[in-house]
Amino acid sequence: MALEKAVIHNLDTNEDVGVLFNPKEYIIEKRTPWKEQEIQGLDSPAVEFTLGERKRLSMELFFDTSEEKSDVRAFTDKIEELMLVNADQHRPPLLLFTWGNLQFRCVLEDLVQRFTMFLNDGTPVRAILKVLFKEYSSAASQIKEKPRHSSDHTKRIILQEGESLSSLSAREYEDPAQWRVIADANGIDDPMNVEVGTPLRLPPLY
Template identity: 35%
Template sequence: MGLAKMVIQVEVGHGEKDVRFDDHSETNIEVKFNPKTLSVSRSVSWQSQKAAKRDAPELQYTSADPATLSVDLFFDTYDSDKPIDQKDSVFAETKKLLALAAVSGDKHRPPVCRLQWGTQAVFFQGVLIQIDQNYTMFTELGTPVRATLKCSFKQWRSNIDDRKKQNLMSADVAKVWTVRRGQTLASIAAQEYADANRWRDIAAANGIDDPLALAPGSTILLPPVRPSASRVIRAEDIL
């Protein structure tokens, strides 16, 4: 079994719902030397809620930042059988990575990338946000033959994939609803909450006086379902 090389797959197109990749695309980058380390970092924001007589204030989750992957990639064209004055420039390899930070064709933005390695398959998907080039060896003619590129990728996920991951179809999460022709607050409540009587909650959240007067194409806020208080069971209810 041969040595598995890490590959950076480069987006080949953007479909209606997600970006597209091709395992055999000529734009994919196979690293010549596998990295020694991979570093992944992520930060999450929690806001403290001030309260009297609390040594440790309650923390409320507010947001999360995309994960960042950092990796150092080594390139070398010196170790070849060519004479010293005919060594290939390492630019031929490093420029492929530089292209990941450039606006690409009709996408009007740099491409999305997937990093995959051996049995791990795709272990990170993101966009290149920083690249530091360090050229460390040159021939007598000034040709660069060794370089280390410090690359940072920020996690990227399509809106559809992110909604699936977060399970935003759950009724305990607030959502924005686009009204379709023929819909009423009751029909929306029945579809969203499985309870048509919750149309009052939607009306109250949006300041709607007439639940039947909904303009097609307008947007309304669907408030999250709040857990109701437990019902007290009386002795006479059991009999």
């Protein structure tokens, strides 16, 4: 059984943009950069996670209308339109690339068109499009899918009368057993002997 045809679905207009031929392959990339912190006296810099990068889906799409002797741009222009600003949304459209069990919610961020065959009058009848889709996911949907157990940023507080690392952990992380995270972040050896008024860093949990 032949593999079903790849489709680019415009989520804004609910329209499908088909490809003439399925790609021979596709590449999915994901990077998670860490920021280096220069701290004097260490053999190597400390690192801190700041912000993840979106997944990238790249491939080449092949279009050929040489048998029909028609302009291949009737198909390639539809791909290019996926990068143009929508007058109602004030942005290019949101897309869903579907091929078999691959479902990739994205935007088309990069397009390179190469025309390789022409009729005698110069009409292009064959083209190879190099496309790069980048993952699209709103902040609300990301938080809903993966709820955070703490703030995304390090907090700084002053230990108040009656507070302990365990009580801080219960309040900030909803788990008193995470007091070790606070102790490690502040170089505390004895969690039972922290003076009132001590400034503390409360790092995020990942």
